[in-house]
Amino acid sequence: MTQITRRAALTLAALPLAAPPLLGQNLTKLRVSVIPVLDVAPLHAAIREGYFAAEGIEIDTSTTTGGATGLPGLIAGQFQVTFSNTVSILLGVREGLDFRFVSGASRGAMTPPDIFAVMAKKGSGIRSGKDLEGKRIASNTRNNIVWLRGMAWVEKTGGDWHRVTTVEVPFPQMADALAGGRIDAAILSEPFVAGALATHGDTLERIGWPISETAPGGTNAQYVAMKDELNAHGEVFDRFGRALHRGVDWVNARLTDPVLLELIAGFSRVPIERLRQVALPAYPKGVTPGELDDLLVSMKHFGMTGTYPATSSLIFRTAAV
Amino acid sequence: MDFLELNAVTKDFPSRSGPPARVMDGVSLAVRQGEFMAVLGPSGCGKSTLLQMAAGLLPVSAGEVRIAGRRISAPPPEAVYVFQQYTRSLLPWRNVRDNVGFAVEHRLGRRRARDVAEVQLGQVGLAGFGDHFPWQLSGGMQQRVAIARALAAEPAMLLMDEPFSAVDALTRLDLQALILDIWTRRQLTVLLVTHDVEEAITLADRIAVLTQRPASVAQLLEVGIARPRDPVTTRELPRFLQLRHQLLNTLLARHEA
Amino acid sequence: MRLSARPSSGVVLVACLLLLWEVSARLDWMHTPNWPPLTDVLVALAHDTLTGELPLLVGGTLWRMAAGLAAGGAAGVVVGMLFATLPMTARLFGPMVELVRPIPIPAVIPPLVLFLGLDNTMKVTVVALTVFFPVLTNTMQGVAAVEADTLAMGRTFGIGPLRRALRITLPAVLPYILAGFRVSLALALVVAVVAEMIAGEQGIGHYLVMMQFAGRAPEIYATVLVLAVLGYGLNRAFLVMEHRTIHWWFAMGRQADG
Incomplete structure (x- = not known):
């Protein structure tokens, strides 16, 4: 009122x-x-x-x-x-x-939480870009801001982005694809990060903040x-x-x-x-x-x-x- | 007086390779007013082609067709063509009444065409069948519808292309009687194409026999059997048997040649 | 095709599948919240229907579909009749038609956006294109199947070319035209929705995308249900209409599915 x-x-x-x-x-x-x-x-x-x-x-x-x-x-x-x-x-x-x-x-943001997050399956052992070499990471599109921030995070955390395969997956399907093991990591934006944690919180986890860890703000x-x-x-x-x-x-x-x-x-x-x-x-x-x-x-x-x-x-x- | 004249009519059909194929070579034939003429010939000799040219449905390659003295190049109002395949010429989406009316509704309008149709259906013994669809009727009844439709156009001449060949033998006798009756009552001129020798003798005043392709007139016979003719008893007359013998011999000889 | 609505084993199968849906979602066999129970979907469906949102969107989609069907179908019939009656036009435009025909319609949506924008013009055109080709080919096939005797019959009674086209050819070709429409009907709905999904804020396609982005699985499946029922209902309604319009064709046991 x-x-x-x-x-x-x-x-x-x-x-x-x-x-x-x-x-x-x-x-x-x-x-x-x-x-x-x-x-x-x-x-x-x-x-x-x-x-x-x-x-x-x-x-x-x-x-x-x-x-x-x-x-x-x-x-x-x-x-x-x-x-x-x-x-x-x-x-x-x-x-x-x-x-x-x-x-x-x-x-x-300058500090976490970011509007983007890199997510992986719990217990998969994937914690960094280094772990993703030879693996598949999902981005909604190639060559856009989401992908760029994701690749920067891969490099920042010790990985060679050339050796990480990008798969194009629409945001709404990322959590299911990740939980189903069809991809090894995904770069999500909000509100899909919150959505993934709400629905798949028991199996998925956030492993990185691609903006604040590579280019704060x-x-x-x-x-x-x-x-x-x-x-x-x-x-x-x-x-x-x-x-x-x-x-x-x-x-x-x-x-x-x-x-x-x-x-x-x-x-x-x-x-x-x-x-x-x-x-x-x-x-x-x-x-x-x-x-x-x-x-x-x-x-x-x-x-x-x-x-x-x-x-x-x-x-x-x-x-x- | 000649109502239909074919003067040295020639017909060539284009062929895929080589020169055009000649199917008819200088056919001359005259049908008198009120006459019933039959055209007999071996199958594939071009009888239907001849009839279609007489009806103005097919252009001639050389020569001319005259109806009532006029040279024609399109279907004339005096003559109506009756098709062999009633299943193709009747319109399955129209009921019997509207099929018959189709002949005149472009001139009279739909309402008057329906009145005309009712009268004509009575003439061919199909009163009360107006609401049926053609595919609900037997073959013989369908050909009666086609005849009623032809009559609705009030033609002076009917050009009939083996109209009874697709029905059984008894129905054929029935339809032959019907067409004789109509011919007499309406004083029509009829040119009937058939491969049935007995039908030609039973119905016609004169019979023209065509040769193989390229067709020309091989023989022109006067039937000379008194009218009115009954489709059953006529077939027992000596003159009938003699003509049948002669015509069959001609056709068979030509067929073997 | 029987039109009577007696419960058949097919209905039972559908009911079993729906039950399986409910149970599998309730027990979370798929381990995903994106597989909501049927009852949740029905609640979402009822809610957005009662607010009037879904009926309005479905109405918009159906309107665009109908406009596209009418425009594309009419063009298909006219061009098909033209091709079949004037061989010159078929020789001139035939190759172009054959070249354009195999292109998947969704592939032409982005270029169409550039020319026709995002609104009804584009979406109706996309549907019209979808309908145009099946109706065109069926019309041509139908005209080719009209018996020469039937047309000659018209001529022997002194009926002119226009009246022959309207009173003989068109009714004779109608079963083929309707078969073309029937084939395109389901596709027209799909294409209308796809066009709505790509751009603009119109129709059930846009609703579907919005709900997908909002992570509302029940609404997404509600949309899918609505589309399934629409597709089924449209096909059924069309069959009834077709059987009424060309009863003679079915009475004669003919087929025109090409």
Whole structure:
């Protein structure tokens, strides 16, 4: 009850702040490609709290389960904004695609618990990257942030990543594949880590934190748009960034508040009791050249070589905060 | 007066390799108004081809077909073709009434076509069978439906392609009697193609005998048996037996040659 | 095909399998929470049905499927009739059709997304493509099977080409067309769901993906159940419709399954 009244009060308070001519008329419609993960909580918060509406923007989210259609759909103009992991974005940029960062989305924590975990079967004797040589590790996709962090962990813990076989397994199937012995380890992201521990806690265990052990606070995912769109309608994206960042503030102010978990449960459909066990990412507003450069070093080290433009040129003004 | 004239009609069919195959070579034949003519020939000699050209269903390669004095190149309204295979020419998705009505509903509309159909069904002894579907009827009844449909179009001439060859012997006698009755009452002109010598003698005024391919007219005989003819007693007449002897000899000789 | 609904040994087998499902999940034979008991699945199914969420999603999926069936089927019939009646068009477009036909439909979804977006246009097109080819080939086969005598019969009564096509060829080919639809029906549902799974927030396919990501096994199996029942029901309904529409075909004991 108190939450509802508070929310109502917030919404009312937001009304006078809105640019009056934008209210109720000709909302600019933006289609945003998202993945149903914890990282997009600020976007949903901003939608629910009316921050986008206050900026004269209507957000239409399109949920995809991976980068399969998100970035291609952005290129094709199906979306104006796409949420994606940083590695996939930078690989696209390397291929000459004009992605520009319009906002940060998520980063790993400085200390455990991470939003990623390496898991193995209890009693399998696998504790490190060294133990995984000649064995099979599951990643949801190759050459994305999950895989990169996983390989960095393998190397950091004494293993030769060239000698570890990567198997592509969708997140929802990883715990069963691991428990069934079809893979030797898996790199999971939240909420699948919490899910695996809840359902297979007796057989599976967490053996590593791939972000905080290899790149504490490392970058994870951002929102990108196409350069031409930004040049043509920069003002719309300014409004988008403002609203989204109010959503970030809303989330960051409630990191220990049950309302945040209720919000996440609402859009992701993950049962709330499971969300209570989940490690949340950090929710940054901006993107820094430094975090991108750090990631590029790691990407090149793990085989994603090539020529990348200066990272500072990839950051639109809305993300330069 | 000649109602149907075939003047030096020639037909070539294209063949996969080599020159076109000639199936008919300069056939001339005239059917008088009101006459019943039968065409006899060994199987595969092109009897049906001849009939289809007479009906305007198949173009001639050379020569001409005239009906009621007019040179034709498409099916003329005066003549209707009755097919050998009633199972192929009747529409299985239509009941008997609508099958008969099909002949005229493009001209009269569906309602009046149904009235016409009821009358014609009575004429062929199928009153009350309008709601049946063709596949619910015997072969002989189905051919009666096909005849009723042909009559519904009010043609002056029927071109019949072995219409009774697919039914049993008794039914065939029945249908022969029916067609004689209709021919007399309606004063139709009929050109009937058959391989059945007895059928030709029983029904026709004149009989044209075709040669093997390429077909031409080998013989043209006057039957000369008085009418009305009864399908049973006609077969016992000396003239019938004499004609049968002569025709069978001709056909067999040609067959062996 | 008998349409009577008498309980058969097949029904008993299904009941036994469902019972085995419940028991195996309750006793955790599979050692995984991703194999929920049937009763849990039914509870999830009932819940999301009563909230109106599932009926709305199923309705959306069925609508897209029906639109795709209609569009692809109509195109298949028209093109099939054209190919069969004008050999020139078959020579011109036939090779292209043969080239495109074997491509698995899910493989063309990503490029279609680029051209047609993520919404109904793309999804309906994907279903239409799925239906188009079976209906096309069946239509061509059907037109080829129309007896020359039947068409000549139309001509001898002075019936024009258009009326012959509509009143003789089309009814004669209808059993083949319907067989094409029947073959595509199950595939159309699958493809509609696959298209929904790949992108956009529409239909039961999207629901399935969401539940998979949320780790809600009962909802996932509820979806599977719904799809199984839908597939079965659609096929049954189609058979009844088919037997009514072309009763003469079945009465004559013909088959057109190609």
